[in-house]
Amino acid sequence: MSDRCFGKFRLDPSDERLWGPTGPVKLGHKAFRVLSHLTEQPGRLITKDELFSTVWDGTIVSESALTSVVKELRRALGDESKTPCFIESVYGRGYRFIAPVTEAAAPAPPAVPSAAAPIRQTPEVGLGQPPLLYVPRADDAAVRELHPFFGETLREEVLFTLARFRDIRLVSDTGGGRSEQEPAYSDRDYELSLRLLGAGNKIRAFARLSRLSSRAIIWADTADLDLGDIGGQADQLARRIAAAAVPTLHDDVLRNLPEQPSDGYSLYFRNKLQMRCQDTLEGARALAAAWEDLIERHPTFAAAHPPLIRLYNTDFCFTGLGSSGPRERARGYELAHRALALDGADAHLHSAKAWCHLWAGEAALARSHFEEALRLNPHNQTRLLEASTGFMFLDDLDRASTLLERSRNLAPFAIDAPHEEQALLHLLRREFDAAASQLALVRRGHPDDGATTEPTILSELYALLAAAGAGAADLPARSRHWQERMRARWVLEETPDAAALTGWALNHNPFQSASRRDWMLKLLGSALAAASPDRSRTGPSARARKLSKPASGASAAAAASSPP
Numbered sequence: 001m002s003d004r005c006f007g008k009f010r011l012d013p014s015d016e017r018l019w020g021p022t023g024p025v026k027l028g029h030k031a032f033r034v035l036s037h038l039t040e041q042p043g044r045l046i047t048k049d050e051l052f053s054t055v056w057d058g059t060i061v062s063e064s065a066l067t068s069v070v071k072e073l074r075r076a077l078g079d080e081s082k083t084p085c086f087i088e089s090v091y092g093r094g095y096r097f098i099a100p101v102t103e104a105a106a107p108a109p110p111a112v113p114s115a116a117a118p119i120r121q122t123p124e125v126g127l128g129q130p131p132l133l134y135v136p137r138a139d140d141a142a143v144r145e146l147h148p149f150f151g152e153t154l155r156e157e158v159l160f161t162l163a164r165f166r167d168i169r170l171v172s173d174t175g176g177g178r179s180e181q182e183p184a185y186s187d188r189d190y191e192l193s194l195r196l197l198g199a200g201n202k203i204r205a206f207a208r209l210s211r212l213s214s215r216a217i218i219w220a221d222t223a224d225l226d227l228g229d230i231g232g233q234a235d236q237l238a239r240r241i242a243a244a245a246v247p248t249l250h251d252d253v254l255r256n257l258p259e260q261p262s263d264g265y266s267l268y269f270r271n272k273l274q275m276r277c278q279d280t281l282e283g284a285r286a287l288a289a290a291w292e293d294l295i296e297r298h299p300t301f302a303a304a305h306p307p308l309i310r311l312y313n314t315d316f317c318f319t320g321l322g323s324s325g326p327r328e329r330a331r332g333y334e335l336a337h338r339a340l341a342l343d344g345a346d347a348h349l350h351s352a353k354a355w356c357h358l359w360a361g362e363a364a365l366a367r368s369h370f371e372e373a374l375r376l377n378p379h380n381q382t383r384l385l386e387a388s389t390g391f392m393f394l395d396d397l398d399r400a401s402t403l404l405e406r407s408r409n410l411a412p413f414a415i416d417a418p419h420e421e422q423a424l425l426h427l428l429r430r431e432f433d434a435a436a437s438q439l440a441l442v443r444r445g446h447p448d449d450g451a452t453t454e455p456t457i458l459s460e461l462y463a464l465l466a467a468a469g470a471g472a473a474d475l476p477a478r479s480r481h482w483q484e485r486m487r488a489r490w491v492l493e494e495t496p497d498a499a500a501l502t503g504w505a506l507n508h509n510p511f512q513s514a515s516r517r518d519w520m521l522k523l524l525g526s527a528l529a530a531a532s533p534d535r536s537r538t539g540p541s542a543r544a545r546k547l548s549k550p551a552s553g554a555s556a557a558a559a560a561s562s563p564p
Contacts, residue, residue: 002103004039006086008299009077011039018076021299030055030065031072038087038097047094070095078341082365085334127298128263131188131253133245134171134212135159138194143203150234151196154205157238158194164377165246166346167303185212187256188265190249192241201227207241209248219248239379243410247381264298275307281320281491284311295335305339306352308332313359314508318457320491321504332356347377351386358393363512367394374403381410385418392424395513400425420459427462428516432469439463457485461505465520468527479531498528 004011010019016032018025027035033055038046051066052059070087073079079086088096135158140151162170189212197204202224209219221244225233254273261267271290278284291308295301311317312332315324336353343349354369370387377383388403404425407418419441426435442459455463464482467475483501490496496504502524511517 004101004103006039006042006097006099006101007077011036020076021296025076027076028069028072031069031076034066034069035073038095039101042097042099042101045090045094045096049094051094078338080337080341083333083337083362085337126263127301128265129188130167130169130265130303131190131249132169132171132186132212133162133249134189134191135162136191136193138196140196142197146198147203150203151194154196154234154237155194157234158192158241161238161242161379162192162246164347164379165242166343166348166377168246168249187211187213187258188253189213190218190252192245199224203227205237207245209245211252218252219245239410242379243381264294264301267294268301268304271304272307275317278317278319281316281323281489284316284319287311288316300342302339302342302346302349305335306348309335309339309352309356313355319489321457321486321489322492322496322500324507329356329359333360345376347373347380347383350376351383351390354390355386358390358510358512361510361512363394366390366512367396378406379410381407384410385421388418389421389424392421392428393510393512395511395516397425397428420456420462423459423462423466427466427469430469432466435466436463436470436472439466457489458508460485461524464527465523468523468530475527475530479527483528483531498525501528 002013004013008021009025011017012019013036016029018027018032018035034051037051037054048063048066052061055069056065070089073087074081074084077086081089084098086097086099088098090096135155138151138155140147144151159170159172162168191210191212193208193210195206195208197206205223205225207221207223208217210217221241223237223240225237253269254276257269257273258266261270267290271287271294274283274287274290278287288308288311291304291311294304295308298304309332312328312335313324315321333356336349336356340346340349340353350369350373354366354373357363357366357369370390373383374387384403384407388400388407391397391400391403404418404422407421419438423435423438423442426432426438439455439459439462442455460482464475464478466472467478472478486501486504487496492500494500502521505524506517506520509520511520
């Protein structure tokens with residue numbers, strides 16, 4: 001009897017075993033038989049009566065027995081009932097196996113990147129661990145007599161805030177200090193120390209981040225706390241410290257990577273660093289292959305999924321415009337689904353899944369995951385910006401504005417100000433001059449992409465729309481420049497016309513309301529027409545409108561089982 005392969009799983013009917021990416025998957029006898037029956041006829045509705053007659057041999061049992069078995073299968077496969085990749089429920093009737101099934105096919109080999117890709121990890125290398133952050137007791141000797149509990153209160157607030165960040169190992173002791181006999185620290189081990197001193201009618205708080213291996217200080221800051229409201233200021237100070245210290249820690253890790261990756265996390269950080277400097281489609285595709293390879297070797301490494309999801313959904317970080325087609329978006333959707341099954345308490349994974357739902361036209365699911373991301377970590381500036389932009393596409397501008405303000409309050413440096421996001425909000429409120437002023441300051445990419453030396457392709461699009469809305473005198477020149485830049489990075493065979501350009505713009509600005517999409521189409525249509533006085537000034541074609549509409553939930557879920 002032939003084996004059946006689907007996704008990264010292999011079902012062996014003769015030995016009654018299911019194999020997954022990390023080895024055999026534990027299944028009960030009934031669960032295995034239900035899965036076997038479903039995979040025998042993929043794509044076909046298998047009724048409840050049919051399953052009861054075959055799996056339970058006609059024995060009378062309640063429907064809850066079948067429901068429990070299907071839940072067991074979904075847990076084993078990392079599947080979700082609302083957005084299934086494998087088992088689709090047909091309400092009141094039965095189930096359908098929706099993933100492609102092949103017989104006796106060998107498991108797909110890991111993707112092999114080109115020579116431009118990061119160094120591949122060897123099979124023998126383990127996953128390793130994320131950076132360690134040690135927070136000792138606060139040095140509050142100078143203020144302890146007057147404020148005996150404030151030092152420990154501040155430290156607990158800092159620990160509480162830092163615990164929301166899943167990409168560090170947070171360590172706290174109860175003995176008041178480190179032992180001199182502790183083993184040597186690695187290059188990914190850090191200490192965050194707090195010191196409190198009296199300063200007139202205030203307390204001056206010093207925070208310092210240093211490497212444990214060398215004691216080198218990589219970040220420090222200070223704040224004055226008013227004695228009249230010390231308790232209320234502790235929470236705010238803790239958020240400021242976390243918002244500055246964690247990104248600085250990760251930047252320091254990236255600046256001090258080993259020549260050769262020593263574990264999975266070393267490769268993870270190597271790939272993250274290369275995300276910051278990719279400017280060709282070939283290099284970005286090779287980087288995507290390296291991420292796929294890392295996930296193939298460490299399928300439970302949830303943190304490796306969001307960067308790859310971002311590549312697949314953003315034209316490989318805008319290095320090859322038009323390269324994010326249905327297959328890439330479907331692969332991103334699948335990755336987000338599987339990553340969240342690995343760690344449902346990670347705010348980054350919820351944010352990544354929310355964006356996949358936006359691109360699939362699933363507004364309610366997108367909103368739900370954005371809200372969960374904010375609940376899990378309201379102190380991460382990047383997550384706040386992602387959610388803020390998402391709410392703009394959901395047409396909830398008031399919520400987006402509130403989140404932008406929270407993000408600005410957390411920003412440790414002026415250069416981190418969310419100019420592009422604020423400009424988009426101004427643009428959607430038809431405040432065109434204010435949008436243009438913000439966009440003039442944009443010289444950086446998204447925090448997960450890294451710095452750039454020129455405005456992003458999206459910020460230039462928004463600047464073009466602002467110029468069109470304001471009736472700017474330089475609109476024709478702006479329009480020609482943007483179109484030239486788009487064509488220079490266009491990877492599809494045909495040179496993009498107005499319909500293709502507007503379709504691309506809406507494909508990367510997934511507005512969920514038809515009225516908002518129509519508004520953008522009209523504004524961009526007038527901007528594109530301004531560059532070509534001899535051409536018709538009519539707006540984009542109906543074809544562009546149709547192509548730019550977000551995919552339905554059903555089609556996105558069905559596509560999610562397709563490989564990239």
